[in-house]
Amino acid sequence: MAGPVHVLDDYYLAITLLITIAYQLFFFSIAYTCKFDKLTDFAGGTNFVILAVVTLALSGRHNARQLVVSLFIMVWALRLSGFLFFRILKTGKDDRFDEMRSKFFPFLGFWVFQMLWVWVISLPATVLNSPNVQQYSQHAFGTGRDIAGIVLYAIGLVIESVSDAQRYRFRATNDRASICDKGLFSLSRHPNYFGEIIVQFSIYMIAVSSAADGYVSGQxxxxLYATILGPFFLTFLLMFISGLTLSERPGAKKRYQSGNNWEAYSRYLNRTSILLPFPPQIYERLPTLVKRTIFLEFPIYVFDPSKHSDAAKGQNPANEGGANANERRSGDGLVAEA
Incomplete structure (x- = not known):
């Protein structure tokens, strides 16, 4: 079988970046020109598939580890883009673009961020398939680390898929005052985020298995180890940029100021872990310090009416639009709904 093809650099970083930029700019031109929302998340999800297929094809020699890692990221991306494509077909348009759809640079900024999201999270598969890694004789697939990665991937994918389906069904059959506290959402306020994080770390775990066992050395x-940037970037994105920070406090503020079943929602916040699934009967009894540390419910997520409401700030709630129902996120193609 032919050896790996060297393209621009020994880790396929440049070629995958160029493909990602070109692919996203192509769909951006359609979205901006036609004011068309239906291809945005489709473009993000399918971009992962293209990068995995291209780097796998260029690698020449295909060992089991490459195939599994590439397949896993493709399955995850196709499930995500398929779900989001189905959802946008049902809703017709994407509300998060209402303020930027006709503004070239703000709208382009979203697509640039999507380029970064795709390229960075694809790094474990990209580097694993690259010539500098393929030059080493890699050990057989199926070690304990590999099996653990497969099990974690399956768990994460099921959690993410089931929670997306549960939330979609809930919103289709309930009004805005209702609280999604059934199924996985009774154990975590964001089980889809949790599942997505597990998926990416499990892919990384399998990708670096050869290096961990000493079969890969040098640069x-x-x-390979540096590709942990991918799962860490996703986690940081979900926790501090476009995930929890845009849904937790803004969502609570909107409910409080509109009087939208606030007391029940406040109790849900108090008894349900923000990210890590945990029995609510136990969680609500935990000290605040434990929630803030072990369970990652940092103060930036917490809404305190005495500090954060418009009344406390001396503003007029009537002029406050509240948090948008649709929030940006990495896991749903950079979109989350509050």
Whole structure:
């Protein structure tokens, strides 16, 4: 079988970046010109598939680890883009673009961020398939680390898929005052985020297994371990940029100021873990310090009416639009709904 094809650099970083930029700019031109929302998340999800297929094809020699890692990221991306494509077909348009759809640079900014999201999270598969890693003889697939990665991937994908379906069904059959506290959402306020994080770390775990067992060395060893940037970037994105920070406090503020079943929602916040699934009967009894540390419910997520409401700030709630129902997120193609 032919060896790997060297393109621009030994880790396929440049070629995957160029493909991602070109692919996203192509769909951006359609979305901006036609004011068309239906292809945005489709473009993000399918971009992962293209990068995995291209780097796998260029690698020449296909070992089991490459195939599994590439397949896993493709399955995750196709499930995500398929779900989001189905959802946008049902809703007709994407409300998060109402303020930027006709503004070139703000709208382009979203697409640039989507380029970064795709390229960085694809790094474990990209580097694993690259010539500098393929030059080493890799050990057989199926070690304990590999099996653990497969099990974690399956758990994460099921959690993410089931929670997306549960939330979609809930919103289709309930009004805005209702609280989605059934199924996985009774154990975590954001089980889809939790599942997505597990998926990405499990892919990384399998990708670096050869390096961890000493079958890869030198710069290739360092490059493989450096791809942890992918799952860390996703986690940071969900927790501090476009996920929890845009849904937790803004969503609570909107409910409080509109009087939208606030007391029940406040109790739900108090008894339900923000991210890590945990029995609510136990969680609500935990000290605040434990919730803030072990369970990652940082103060930036917490809404305190005495500090954060418009009344406390001396503003007029009538002029406050509240948090948008649709929030940006990495896991739903950079979109989350509050």
């Amino acid at each position: 290739a060893y360092n490059a």
